[in-house]
Amino acid sequence: QKEVEQNSGPLSVPEGAIASLNCTYSDRGSQSFFWYRQYSGKSPELIMSIYSNGDKEDGRFTAQLNKASQYVSLLIRDSQPSDSATYLCAVNYRNYGGSQGNLIFGKGTKLSVKP
Amino acid sequence: DTGVSQDPRHKITKRGQNVTFRCDPISEHNRLYWYRQTLGQGPEFLTYFQNEAQLEKSRLLSDRFSAERPKGSFSTLEIQRTEQGDSAMYLCASSWTGSGTEAFFGQGTRLTVV
Numbered sequence: 001q002k003e004v005e006q007n008s009g010p011l012s013v014p015e016g017a018i019a020s021l022n023c024t025y026s027d028r029g030s031q032s033f034f035w036y037r038q039y040s041g042k043s044p045e046l047i048m049s050i051y052s053n054g055d056k057e058d059g060r061f062t063a064q065l066n067k068a069s070q071y072v073s074l075l076i077r078d079s080q081p082s083d084s085a086t087y088l089c090a091v092n093y094r095n096y097g098g099s100q101g102n103l104i105f106g107k108g109t110k111l112s113v114k115p
Numbered sequence: 116d117t118g119v120s121q122d123p124r125h126k127i128t129k130r131g132q133n134v135t136f137r138c139d140p141i142s143e144h145n146r147l148y149w150y151r152q153t154l155g156q157g158p159e160f161l162t163y164f165q166n167e168a169q170l171e172k173s174r175l176l177s178d179r180f181s182a183e184r185p186k187g188s189f190s191t192l193e194i195q196r197t198e199q200g201d202s203a204m205y206l207c208a209s210s211w212t213g214s215g216t217e218a219f220f221g222q223g224t225r226l227t228v229v
Contacts, residue, residue: 043204090218105158
């Protein structure tokens with residue numbers, strides 16, 4: 001069973017702090033990892049993708065990948081109230097033949113940034 | 116490119132009726148996914164296509180659900196004999212299987228079964 005696990009939260013941080021969101025996945029063959037942001041009543045919006053071990057930075061967002069530990073994280077620096085949303089981790093699994101497989105989501109972590 | 120488009124945005128139906136949703140993916144994308152999302156949960160995988168081929172279907176999906184992508188472009192998701200438990204947001208996403216396999220979502224179709 002291919003699974004993506006996230007702490008459901010809520011995670012509450014003060015404005016200006018660093019928010020740290022974590023995700024683990026079950027299949028070592030996974031190749032592609034994504035973070036989506038979802039505001040209440042809206043559809044998910046892609047904010048970060050990461051494909052190799054290490055860090056990837058984009059503005060205030062940093063995605064971190066550790067394939068050996070099967071762990072992905074998202075750091076949000078200088079958190080703003082507008083960052084308050086649910087953050088979804090998604091993993092693109094590989095099929096047994098090595099081709100790109102399904103895209104599986106975690107249940108999401110709700111982030112609240114307090115002014 | 117206008118992004119992924121879903122129609123209708125909202126659908127209210129009576130229990131037992133059939134409903135059909137449409138998804139138009141980003142034009143150059145060859146992969147199309149359908150998900151269902153209920154309040155407080157992440158998107159739950161239903162099925163996905165690569166071009167016109169349906170590659171995987173969730174075991175959670177009952178026989179009342181069927182999806183098609185006849186020419187590898189738009190897709191339809193039909194739910195027959197709707198039940199109250201089918202009330203959810205139905206999300207469509209598309210991606211390209213080449214490098215940068217990022218999937219983008221449409222705005223979703225919110226189904227309410229009364």
